[in-house]
Amino acid sequence: MSEWWTYKLYDFLLFTPHTYYRLFELYNAAIWPAQVPAICLGLAILPLARRGGGKLPRLIAGVLAACWLFVGIAFHAARYATINWAAVYFAWAFGIEAALLLWMSVTRGLSFGLADPAARAGMGVFLFALVVEPLVGPLFGRGWRQVELFGVAPDPTAIGTLGILLLASARRRWVLMIVPTLWCAVTGATLFAMKAPDFWIPPLSAALAVALAGWQSSSAARRRPAGQGEARAV
């Protein structure tokens, strides 16, 4: 498509809103009961991330990696790609995020347990992705069978990951925030093109998470004595 720049956002919407939400309905039915362990893992991650220490960071990164890999394969590659040729690229992006998380898990690149105001806000972002976001669709008149859940659907998985990363220290977490933030922008644009009333939720969540992470980094830099670099994972 050599003239891609001549297209508007709306032109990239290849499907109707009905088809898009029906995709989630069929997806949820096909992967059942995978939603149950996904919710359980989500519920387990938050207290683990608050506590931090020991092998918990590796476990959290590993669980998140599994979620991203599952969504990349089961949703993007196997389902979304049937109505959107760009979903193949989304699947790769989710695979890359899973690989990065796995790498962080193996190399102990992350540590959790931050308890500053931004970290507390991160907990709120994660809880929003886990509990509130699945309710958004039904609140706007969509069916319960089309519900989007953390760990199996892309939007709550991306938002939840950004929330959890606010509880993590280490400079390398910025690398992990790239794909979720980009996804929130892409899905926000898709929902906007579909005239979905909740289109603003993913991009606003991502913007909030990135702003809070920036505030955390600048606060940490101010606290460090002059001439001392940022410590490796706390």
Add this chain to the structure above:
Amino acid sequence: MRQTDTLSRRAFLASLAAAGAAAVLRPPRAAAYPGPAAASPEPIQTRAIPSSGEKLPLVGLGSWGTFNVGEDVAARNSCADVMRAFFAEGGRLIDSSPMYGSSQEVIGYGLAKLGHPRELFSADKVWISSGAKGPEQIAQSQKLWGITRFDLLQVHNLVAWEEHLETLFAMKKAGKLRYVGITTSHGRRHEDIEAVMRAQPIDFVQVTYNVLDREVEERILPLARERKIAVICNRPFRRGELIRRVEGAKLPAYAAEIDCASWPQVLLKFIVSHPAVCCAIPATSRVDHVRENVGASYGRMPDEALRRRIAAEVEKL
């Protein structure tokens, strides 16, 4: 693409019911228009493809968005129902593209389910930046449709048009294709389209033309007549925007004079009444809408004065 119920649609459905009752009470010609093709005393209106003289009904069926339903079997069956109604009403041309997600595959599913209707005029596109990969994509498209030869292949949005046109002309010469065309939409690259129309022996050009997007009236439609090129009009409802625009507006009295029972039919007749236009290709996922759309191929058409009036009125809404 029309997704939502509107007042005018309810009026249209009510008029269909009224037409059914009138058919019992009065002679067919006195019944409110439109009715199913089988019950219509008039043949569907057609326009000749200038390069061959072959005639096509004035309203075809687009597949952008509406037929991209993936592997949803229920939705695929609904699309097959739309195709069944389209052919039953007298329609022939179905248009798609490799760009439209699963639309080609869904069309193939519908055609197989309907036993590959002989009336089909298959129009697809080649849409790949590599000219060398064009034949491979065309073969894949044929496979998805479940056919061995397309009636019309168009270079989608002028992507690698020089190389693809070479391929398409060679296919036509070899008897593997009947017609060659190019497309654009949203008013893009009209100067390039004009240049191709002047320089290449194409049979079809597909452009955006509707009651509000009338730029093609200035140069492209006259040029198409001069060069004997058939014109297919995409985005007849601006992907539903025009339907929403006229929603709630009272159907003007002149609609009855051109045998229109709804605003969508008025909007379609505005397009297909232009003498340079071969057909319009509205997309829909609903049987009642496809019947309504093809209904615009029947009955009287607006003259130039009424066409200007329709455009002016819709602009004011």
